[in-house]
Amino acid sequence: MGMAGTHRNNKGRTGKKRTADVIAAEIEATCQNITSNVASLEAMVKPANLAAKGLGSAGAFFLDDDGQIRVERVVAVSAAGIGLIGLLSRSRKN
Numbered sequence: 001m002g003m004a005g006t007h008r009n010n011k012g013r014t015g016k017k018r019t020a021d022v023i024a025a026e027i028e029a030t031c032q033n034i035t036s037n038v039a040s041l042e043a044m045v046k047p048a049n050l051a052a053k054g055l056g057s058a059g060a061f062f063l064d065d066d067g068q069i070r071v072e073r074v075v076a077v078s079a080a081g082i083g084l085i086g087l088l089s090r091s092r093k094n
Contacts, residue, residue: 061073062074062077
């Protein structure tokens with residue numbers, strides 16, 4: 001649709017005409033909001049922050065609410081890792 005049909009009349013919600021100063025202030029507020037959103041997105045997708053988030057969720061998988069290790073999960077993941085190593089070494093021999 002582009003810019004066609006996106007214009008507004010010069011009246012705000014109160015029915016009063018908006019002045020150039022009011023429009024400029026709205027544009028400035030919108031720019032600041034966009035800048036703030038972009039900065040928070042940049043911080044969120046920074047590789048170090050993504051890695052820390054991944055490690056945090058991995059740690060939460062192996063720890064209960066009290067911070068104690070969930071032995072059953074550690075054993076299950078270890079067994080799966082050992083099984084994968086066994087399968088890989090067996091496939092290389094053939």
